[in-house]
Amino acid sequence: MNFRKVNIEQQGKWMYSLSEQLYPICRSITGNGVRQTLSIINDLIPLEISEVPSGTKAFDWEIPNEWNIRDAWIKNPKNEKIVDFKKNNLHILNYSGPVAKKVELKELKNHLFTLPGFPEWIPYRTSYYKLQWGFCLSYNQYKDLEDGEYEVFIDSDLNPGSLTYAQCYIPGKSNKEVLISCHICHPSLCNDNLSGIVIAVNLARLLYMTKPYYSYRFLFVPGTIGSITWLSKNEDKIGNIKHGLVLSLLGDPSAFHYKKSRQGCSEIDQILEYLLKSRKNSKILDFSPYGYDERQYCSPGFNLPVGSLSRKPFGEFPEYHSSADNLDFISPFNLSESLNLMLDIVTVLEGNKAFINTNPKGEPQLGKRGLYDNVGGQGQSKYFQMALLWLLNLSDGNNSLLDIANKSGIEFEVLVSASKKLAKATLLK
């Protein structure tokens, strides 16, 4: 596997353009928006799409009725359409039931959601599990609403149907799996989580062209209910998951934030700690049970080694869950940087073997194998020779290449290359 040849800049543009295509779709935790999204992705990578009927039990949960919406608006007393779902799908309280009636402003206000702190932005709000109806709008618009009778119309339905999710499985040499999960339930919001989706799609596309050691499972699931449903339907597969990442908030320009798995010292945690050391201002956060679907993968009954990768830290930015998280908030360049980190992660994960020194008593004579300077003291390629010495000294079966990188300060890639030379000389196995 060699990702060095990938044109990262080009990939950035490709991912941004896919984001543009997915942006207008009104997604939710169920419904045709999810199906339409998965259909577009299915043209790019092979998906196995599942439909789980409403009413199906998933541990403590139950698949809710399916939600579909066609239109929604508010007309003011002058009969002007002042809020229009067709202009921005954030205007609807996601999962609103149908309504068609006239209401006084005072009653209407019980159904309106705004962001007074950011008066130009429309908030994103949901009510999946309690039937209600509502609209979201900018505070500027809200505060100028005049008294009188308003007409509200929501052409939606909540009927038995199914919850839709998809997987893309890339078989590797081993049946040990790497889980990459992203949520697909947000409507027109970019960083959260079109960025996670397009990076997952792109990584899957690139991995498809290789023969990796690990098998890779990409999950495209609605948040919470989706990952719980997947877990409940795939308990037999969970033992194979050796590493995992939840992807979200990867299109903005912030430094990377990695939240460790609940285990706190799993290999994926170590890999991110290693890779983020050289990424300025990036931060490693301890696990907490709040955030994205790592909450489910790391619930105590599973406790999987799954961390969460993002740039902006979860929830801690004003644009979060608002109309300001739009196509201007992400960029091809930022997406390409995030993809690049994902490629580095895969590279380390795939290359992180533990070797055994076949000649553990004293150092082997590197000189006679052309692996050492002949004139003592004439230091050339010292750094590479140090890599050879560290590998020989620490390859006792207890140290992976990543351990050796951390102990020696030598770059992982140099160790990989040195380990190949030593393996070729049968000094490592």
Add this chain to the structure above:
Amino acid sequence: MNFRKVNIEQQGKWMYSLSEQLYPICRSITGNGVRQTLSIINDLIPLEISEVPSGTKAFDWEIPNEWNIRDAWIKNPKNEKIVDFKKNNLHILNYSGPVAKKVELKELKNHLFTLPGFPEWIPYRTSYYKLQWGFCLSYNQYKDLEDGEYEVFIDSDLNPGSLTYAQCYIPGKSNKEVLISCHICHPSLCNDNLSGIVIAVNLARLLYMTKPYYSYRFLFVPGTIGSITWLSKNEDKIGNIKHGLVLSLLGDPSAFHYKKSRQGCSEIDQILEYLLKSRKNSKILDFSPYGYDERQYCSPGFNLPVGSLSRKPFGEFPEYHSSADNLDFISPFNLSESLNLMLDIVTVLEGNKAFINTNPKGEPQLGKRGLYDNVGGQGQSKYFQMALLWLLNLSDGNNSLLDIANKSGIEFEVLVSASKKLAKATLLK
């Protein structure tokens, strides 16, 4: 158990007034002073009082003869009583044998103890295990003594008798014990250790009105020989001691100092570390084999999880073991603050359970149980919801509430309250 209703200010006054009552009594490691002290305490909490005869073996030690004193004075060449035990019981070298004779100043000085650095204070000195006689006086008085013949008189006796100690046992739901120990051998000295005694008495009084989970054993023992004697007579009970504290120096205004048990990471150590985090300037000290009776409880043959709580650190203040450690050195307010910390300790100790999440696979659906916001993103009582999520995630049997408080940063009391809601919803057991 709810100590919230305790009027702490009132308790402070009560403890100070008990200190006033106990202050004039001349205590030692044996004798009637100890009996008189225990008799007063016995009117407040039920004591089991033990008398251990002189000559009894206690591990490497032997109960000494009992010491009682009625009077003691020095008269100067002008026949003026210049040092008088009846005015301050610190004037006598504690455990002095009887004497009645005339001596020249030069010889007398071999039997006098002073504090030249604090010339107005009388030191407190003892000679329990080597028979001698002596007086303690202020350096100012000492340096003005004129040559001539002095008359010294000590009406004391050292005869076979017994060593007296007492226990107050408060049975809990479990026979696992919390040991609270204080020493009762000091004469008119307040911070060391009337403060420890009155806080122990008060805590016992408050616990008596509750039905605690743990059983509580309060020990009122003379220092060193008393705790060693108690240990030697109660080896069968020691296995039940799960937590313990030695109390002393709790009436002065300093920040709290907690010296950890020899184990260094016992639950009582963790609790104090947790509670002192929010008490400004307080300090956690590593165990050392010098101080009060924790020396005995933490000797290697027992190694009990017993720490030592004080305000002033042991020995490190000039008033220590001098007449300046008097009723002005302690205050009702300081005693009340110390009692308050003790109530917090008991609260955490009693509440520090480890739960099991009954629904460990994925998160349970809190919304359908009324434990979660219905409109996503409308953060109310976020802090309480975070407590719920942390409890569910970490309740795998390995994490106590205190562990969860430390990992999550959420207050212990909020976790207790959240754990009750989850237990009621049968999500924790």
Add this chain to the structure above:
Amino acid sequence: MNFRKVNIEQQGKWMYSLSEQLYPICRSITGNGVRQTLSIINDLIPLEISEVPSGTKAFDWEIPNEWNIRDAWIKNPKNEKIVDFKKNNLHILNYSGPVAKKVELKELKNHLFTLPGFPEWIPYRTSYYKLQWGFCLSYNQYKDLEDGEYEVFIDSDLNPGSLTYAQCYIPGKSNKEVLISCHICHPSLCNDNLSGIVIAVNLARLLYMTKPYYSYRFLFVPGTIGSITWLSKNEDKIGNIKHGLVLSLLGDPSAFHYKKSRQGCSEIDQILEYLLKSRKNSKILDFSPYGYDERQYCSPGFNLPVGSLSRKPFGEFPEYHSSADNLDFISPFNLSESLNLMLDIVTVLEGNKAFINTNPKGEPQLGKRGLYDNVGGQGQSKYFQMALLWLLNLSDGNNSLLDIANKSGIEFEVLVSASKKLAKATLLK
């Protein structure tokens, strides 16, 4: 064992004078220079000298042909001898094969080694395992060489012979061994490694006059091939090695540098950490597989608890492997300081026992044994009493005296002396 009576200043002069005697000899990894060196040492301490024939296998290595040299020079076009081995044995590329011919300057330059950064110094270079010939000279001389035909002459031979090494074994009460290793293959170079040799010789001489607990094995071996050969011939003895040090670079005035063994927490590592705490500016370095023969002792097949002691850190000084590492670069005073540290190391190593408190329940009564103040509060020799209390409290078989020194902050020597008093009183065993 009491090294207090050693006149350290005198020892410094003795070691410097031995360095002067050894300095002119042209050593290499084999040959008569090594034999001559060992013969001088053998007059001072009893050596067991081994000769291992060329061609003998030693793990991955093979003993090379023996190298001996009698003369070597370069004559310029004017027939002037401009480079002369007899003036400085660094002039020859160590292990050069024989040559006698005329060459043009351009060709000659392929065989010359210089140090342009330090134009007055002659570098030290070797070519043990690839046959070539060469000379080392100052850059000043090199840059002024004029075109023309030069005559080169090296009267050396490389024939089957043997590799020579020596051991000095000092039997102790136990057959557990302390390994002290130094390399003897460098020609006229002082800090690297006459300093290591003379300190090893001197320490062996002093130990010979004592009856130590440990047995001490001093190795005088050529670097790399010598230690590997010794290891290959003594695999049966290796299990006895409980501690070890590689000595080099001990004659310069720098602060001490100790590189830990690969184990990283062995007793010798702890001892050096303890002793260097009070040596200003000294540094503890993590193990790395680069340096002297600790590379071999710490190879994964042996992983012995062998650290490396030096003053200048390995390789990080300009004089390293050049003619500037001469008799002016080391001094009697520096050698004496290094010896002093070695004596401290041996003292702690020999005294570092773990005792058992024979009276572990409560404190024993020290007063009746004359080990405690009789008048409480009259602190004399508090420090010594604290040593007694720490020893009694921590002597549970799990804490060595060094552990107790680290936990208590009390000096190792005071603990040794206190432990003797307690052992005499049968309170420790």
